[in-house]
Amino acid sequence: MNEDLPLASGSPTLEDVARVAGVSRATVSRVINGIRNVDPAIQETVRQAISTTGYVPNQAARSLVTRRTGAIALVVSGAGGESEEHPFPGQVFADPFFGRVAGGIVGFLRPRGIHPILMFAETPEARAQVITYLRQGNADGAVLVSTHAEDPLPRLLAGSGLPAVLFARPAKPIPISYVDVAHRAGAKLAADHLVARGCRRVATVSGPLDVPASQDRLAGFRDAMAAHGHPYIPCVEGNFTHDSGEAAMERLLAEHPDVDGVFVANDLMAQGALLVLRHHGRRVPDDIAVVGFDDSSAALACRPPLTTVRHPVEDMAAEMARLLLTHIEQPGHQVTSVIFEPTLVVRQSA
Amino acid sequence: MNEDLPLASGSPTLEDVARVAGVSRATVSRVINGIRNVDPAIQETVRQAISTTGYVPNQAARSLVTRRTGAIALVVSGAGGESEEHPFPGQVFADPFFGRVAGGIVGFLRPRGIHPILMFAETPEARAQVITYLRQGNADGAVLVSTHAEDPLPRLLAGSGLPAVLFARPAKPIPISYVDVAHRAGAKLAADHLVARGCRRVATVSGPLDVPASQDRLAGFRDAMAAHGHPYIPCVEGNFTHDSGEAAMERLLAEHPDVDGVFVANDLMAQGALLVLRHHGRRVPDDIAVVGFDDSSAALACRPPLTTVRHPVEDMAAEMARLLLTHIEQPGHQVTSVIFEPTLVVRQSA
DNA sequence: CTGAAAGCGCTAACAT
DNA sequence: ATGTTAGCGCTTTCAG
Numbered sequence: 001m002n003e004d005l006p007l008a009s010g011s012p013t014l015e016d017v018a019r020v021a022g023v024s025r026a027t028v029s030r031v032i033n034g035i036r037n038v039d040p041a042i043q044e045t046v047r048q049a050i051s052t053t054g055y056v057p058n059q060a061a062r063s064l065v066t067r068r069t070g071a072i073a074l075v076v077s078g079a080g081g082e083s084e085e086h087p088f089p090g091q092v093f094a095d096p097f098f099g100r101v102a103g104g105i106v107g108f109l110r111p112r113g114i115h116p117i118l119m120f121a122e123t124p125e126a127r128a129q130v131i132t133y134l135r136q137g138n139a140d141g142a143v144l145v146s147t148h149a150e151d152p153l154p155r156l157l158a159g160s161g162l163p164a165v166l167f168a169r170p171a172k173p174i175p176i177s178y179v180d181v182a183h184r185a186g187a188k189l190a191a192d193h194l195v196a197r198g199c200r201r202v203a204t205v206s207g208p209l210d211v212p213a214s215q216d217r218l219a220g221f222r223d224a225m226a227a228h229g230h231p232y233i234p235c236v237e238g239n240f241t242h243d244s245g246e247a248a249m250e251r252l253l254a255e256h257p258d259v260d261g262v263f264v265a266n267d268l269m270a271q272g273a274l275l276v277l278r279h280h281g282r283r284v285p286d287d288i289a290v291v292g293f294d295d296s297s298a299a300l301a302c303r304p305p306l307t308t309v310r311h312p313v314e315d316m317a318a319e320m321a322r323l324l325l326t327h328i329e330q331p332g333h334q335v336t337s338v339i340f341e342p343t344l345v346v347r348q349s350a
Numbered sequence: 351m352n353e354d355l356p357l358a359s360g361s362p363t364l365e366d367v368a369r370v371a372g373v374s375r376a377t378v379s380r381v382i383n384g385i386r387n388v389d390p391a392i393q394e395t396v397r398q399a400i401s402t403t404g405y406v407p408n409q410a411a412r413s414l415v416t417r418r419t420g421a422i423a424l425v426v427s428g429a430g431g432e433s434e435e436h437p438f439p440g441q442v443f444a445d446p447f448f449g450r451v452a453g454g455i456v457g458f459l460r461p462r463g464i465h466p467i468l469m470f471a472e473t474p475e476a477r478a479q480v481i482t483y484l485r486q487g488n489a490d491g492a493v494l495v496s497t498h499a500e501d502p503l504p505r506l507l508a509g510s511g512l513p514a515v516l517f518a519r520p521a522k523p524i525p526i527s528y529v530d531v532a533h534r535a536g537a538k539l540a541a542d543h544l545v546a547r548g549c550r551r552v553a554t555v556s557g558p559l560d561v562p563a564s565q566d567r568l569a570g571f572r573d574a575m576a577a578h579g580h581p582y583i584p585c586v587e588g589n590f591t592h593d594s595g596e597a598a599m600e601r602l603l604a605e606h607p608d609v610d611g612v613f614v615a616n617d618l619m620a621q622g623a624l625l626v627l628r629h630h631g632r633r634v635p636d637d638i639a640v641v642g643f644d645d646s647s648a649a650l651a652c653r654p655p656l657t658t659v660r661h662p663v664e665d666m667a668a669e670m671a672r673l674l675l676t677h678i679e680q681p682g683h684q685v686t687s688v689i690f691e692p693t694l695v696v697r698q699s700a
Numbered sequence: 701c702t703g704a705a706a707g708c709g710c711t712a713a714c715a716t
Numbered sequence: 717a718t719g720t721t722a723g724c725g726c727t728t729t730c731a732g
Binding site: 023024025026027030037038039042061063064065066067 | 704705710
């Protein structure tokens with residue numbers, strides 16, 4: 001090994017390492033990429049050379065030939081029209097839900113040396129930019145978390161032929177892979193629990209009814225309650241925000257003052273509902289039991305702590321990443337959906 | 351323009367566009383990169399060729415020669431030791447604060463065609479990976495949001511010579527650029543407001559006292575209260591979480607039952623404090639006034655809505671991105687800090 | 701098991 | 717104003 005050859009200025013390249021180790025570029029490349037058929041002694045020499053030179057591979061050069069970037073896009077998308085209202089994108093990120101998704105994705109991808117590029121797609125321009133960005137080969141594929149039913153991005157993605165996976169089933173059938181939770185089963189868990197604890201006059205606060213998740217939670221809840229002999233379940237529609245939960249609960253109380261149990265379609269709304277109940281002097285769970293959905297950080301911030309249906313977001317996000325990787329590695333892989341089972345987390349609100 | 355030349359398989363390259371347009375690669379490159387000195391007629395021909403071929407530039411090839419990736423790392427970092435506790439990284443993302451940072455960064459960077467790569471650096475390995483990742487040229491620089499005072503990453507980054515900017519002043523002096531808010535001035539705003547509304551027995555809940563932001567908010571509050579003739583201000587330390595806010599308020603009430611005003615060092619803790627006050631039957635703001643810090647989404651979720659010191663997080667994040675870009679473009683640029691002035695947002699809690 | 705050589709697609713001197 | 721030509725640093729046949 002030639003210890004003291006002059007290195008070119010700038011950061012060392014394969015060439016430099018090869019010269020120091022007294023071998024060819026190809027050999028250095030082989031040891032770096034862990035390809036066998038390299039003499040152990042030479043391997044050692046090369047490793048030495050790598051550390052004495054302080055060599056790090058140049059990802060651009062590598063990508064140019066392998067056609068892989070080691071990055072994927074993590075797209076948070078809305079339906080559009082939000083551009084004028086906010087000076088900054090990504091307000092939606094205030095929901096702790098997205099942090100959980102990000103955590104799940106990174107947990108799976110990071111050990112594999114892959115990293116997510118964060119993109120918001122709240123306007124038509126932003127959506128077009130996402131597609132262009134992927135086409136330029138800045139990322140090998142995309143995972144998409146969509147907040148609105150009318151979001152056109154899933155279709156754009158499916159049409160582009162780029163590897164992509166959605167969080168949640170699209171509102172209209174689109175040939176694209178996705179992961180989701182069994183919303184109906186989760187709602188049934190809530191219904192069974194409320195009935196089991198003796199609630200007789202049960203109502204629900206749903207999410208926005210144009211999104212499949214909300215529809216399914218509502219339908220699942222009503223079906224389960226019907227099976228328990230409660231054919232009519234009053235419902236007020238919310239939009240998954242804290243404030244809408246308050247408003248919905250307020251209305252429910254006005255229209256059905258005697259409710260003794262309520263299933264709220266997500267924890268953030270349930271938190272708002274709890275505030276309203278307390279304000280009206282209703283004791284939870286004694287006067288009225290409340291079950292949420294998600295088991296987000298909001299559930300623990302509630303008083304009393306919220307009994308809720310656990311949405312395994314991190315596991316789902318990890319699966320989404322895994323699915324994306326198979327689509328990237330096997331371009332012809334068939335469209336797949338993976339459904340997770342929710343569980344009930346019993347705390348004190350019901 | 352030669353409409354019907356055979357295109358190579360795969361996606362079209364500059365070469366293909368050039369052939370179709372009947373010009374050289376260099377000319378096509380010039381029009382794509384908006385370099386003048388190109389005949390308008392030829393420009394038009396080239397644009398035509400680009401759209402007929404469906405050409406999109408290959409970013410890897412471009413990066414290889416320009417030494418720019420058009421990506422920066424957005425690093426959320428902790429002090430370490432969190433690896434065993436959580437199966438997934440980024441739990442900290444539950445705090446809406448990070449969503450605001452991300453929004454501010456993207457708002458500034460996206461129009462410039464730059465995107466953030468999300469990285470969590472909660473363990474020593476993860477931190478090393480961040481450095482390696484940057485060295486490999488996967489990103490042109492990093493913005494760092496650190497959650498703990500003992501985080502070693504700022505120092506690693508400063509030592510590496512890679513372009514980087516911090517959110518918030520590091521606990522110990524490090525030669526690295528950062529943006530921050532005038533914590534003392536913000537705390538003074540809170541103090542002045544509490545005094546002006548007639549509070550006489552004032553206390554505070556601070557953040558973790560090993561981080562400069564907490565120290566400064568506490569010191570600024572105490573100084574301002576002293577100036578108003580209140581030399582002794584009781585303080586209970588929290589850690590910026592909802593739960594710690596509850597615990598702190600509980601303790602404050604036990605030790606100083608007669609407090610009539612409290613400055614809580616962030617909104618999440620203030621939310622917890624408000625819950626405790628209500629539980630103890632204290633009316634807010636009549637019996638006791640509460641002022642928070644941040645003006646995060648939690649402030650509006652409080653009952654009553656929280657009077658708080660607005661932390662201009664999005665603007666600060668945008669500035670952080672701007673600063674990083676200047677460091678990337680001018681490698682020798684001097685270390686800089688930018689301090690933002692907070693404002694008081696008066697709602698109903700004080 | 702190792703080396704030589706041919707590009708990957710693009711930009712940027714340098715010529716013209 | 718446009719074309720020619722050299723690479724950027726790496727992987728990967730193909731020989732040996």
